[in-house]
Amino acid sequence: MKQPQKKAVIVGSSTGIGRALAIKLSAEGYVVGLAGRSLEKLEALQRELPGESFARAVDLLDSRHAIHELGNLIMEMREIDLLIINAGVLHPNEDLRWDWEEDMVRVNALGFAAMANVAVRYFLQRNRGCIVGISSVAGHRGSGRSPAYNASKAFMINYMEGLRQKLSMTPIKVIDVRPGFVNTDMLRGRKGLFGVVSPEKAAEDIYRGIQKGKPIVYVPSWWAAVMWFFKRLPEGLYHWGYRRYLAWDTKPQETS
Numbered sequence: 126m127k128q129p130q131k132k133a134v135i136v137g138s139s140t141g142i143g144r145a146l147a148i149k150l151s152a153e154g155y156v157v158g159l160a161g162r163s164l165e166k167l168e169a170l171q172r173e174l175p176g177e178s179f180a181r182a183v184d185l186l187d188s189r190h191a192i193h194e195l196g197n198l199i200m201e202m203r204e205i206d207l208l209i210i211n212a213g214v215l216h217p218n219e220d221l222r223w224d225w226e227e228d229m230v231r232v233n234a235l236g237f238a239a240m241a242n243v244a245v246r247y248f249l250q251r252n253r254g255c256i257v258g259i260s261s262v263a264g265h266r267g268s269g270r271s272p273a274y275n276a277s278k279a280f281m282i283n284y285m286e287g288l289r290q291k292l293s294m295t296p297i298k299v300i301d302v303r304p305g306f307v308n309t310d311m312l313r314g315r316k317g318l319f320g321v322v323s324p325e326k327a328a329e330d331i332y333r334g335i336q337k338g339k340p341i342v343y344v345p346s347w348w349a350a351v352m353w354f355f356k357r358l359p360e361g362l363y364h365w366g367y368r369r370y371l372a373w374d375t376k377p378q379e380t381s
């Protein structure tokens with residue numbers, strides 16, 4: 126008997142990792158639901174996908190409206206098996222501008238929790254499903270350069286652990302994906318990067334992690350060992366190392 130086609134929604138799929146995930150899932154035979162602020166970009170992506178897809182404008186800055194619109198998208202698709210919450214913003218914010226701090230907390234923490242809330246309620250009704258949140262290795266320690274970004278990713282990591290505990294007696298999976306550096310618009314212009322991977326490579330690793338059903342997926346996997354070490358660094362030593370890293374990252378490039 127023919128298996129029914131799997132269906133996935135990706136919140137934040139117009140660019141970068143989300144876009145690469147949409148292409149990967151569509152190529153693997155998923156019906157894909159695309160959600161993000163720019164309907165125009167999502168519709169352009171739809172034309173590139175090999176399989177059936179749906180698109181809807183969802184802005185996580187308005188969490189109530191986003192909840193409503195995600196519900197509408199799921200209804201339009203009739204049902205889904207997988208929800209990937211990928212949307213996120215990063216503003217390097219040395220001056221601690223409040224509008225940027227607020228933006229990161231509202232999208233990365235509040236918006237994420239709102240989308241996860243829809244997914245938990247929806248999948249509990251069906252007693253099956255998989256929720257994936259794209260957090261970051263940045264969630265393991267604070268950052269003076271962008272305090273709200275790292276804190277919002279720590280929120281995601283902690284929230285997903287809570288959801289795993291809540292759902293531990295059900296078949297519903299919650300997968301926390303923690304990328305290192307991925308070559309997307311988010312990192313445009315940054316110099317002090319290492320181990321950078323393409324969005325396509327990140328999407329491959331994330332897809333494999335979902336297939337295996339692992340609760341935590343580092344992208345690439347060697348970040349797990351790096352973070353094991355970083356989490357254990359005493360705070361004073363961590364601040365010293367981070368200051369040196371920033372000095373290297375912001376050093377003007379030599380011209381020949």
Ligand SMILES: NC(=O)c1ccc[n+]([C@@H]2O[C@H](COP(=O)([O-])OP(=O)(O)OC[C@H]3O[C@@H](n4cnc5c(N)ncnc54)[C@H](OP(=O)(O)O)[C@@H]3O)[C@@H](O)[C@H]2O)c1
Pocket residue numbers: 136137138139140141142143160161162163166183184185186211212213214215232259260261262303304305306307308309310311312
């Ligand atoms: N790149 C990295 O090195 C890296 C490392 C660790 C973790 N991450 C995480 O990976 C995720 C994807 O980032 P990326 O690197 O692929 O960056 P990106 O290309 O800038 O993608 C960000 C995505 O989030 C969406 N988005 C932003 N604000 C939104 C809002 N208010 N409502 C709905 N969607 C919104 C964007 O869509 P629209 O602009 O169309 O709304 C876009 O699809 C983020 O959560 C990021 O924190 C990235």
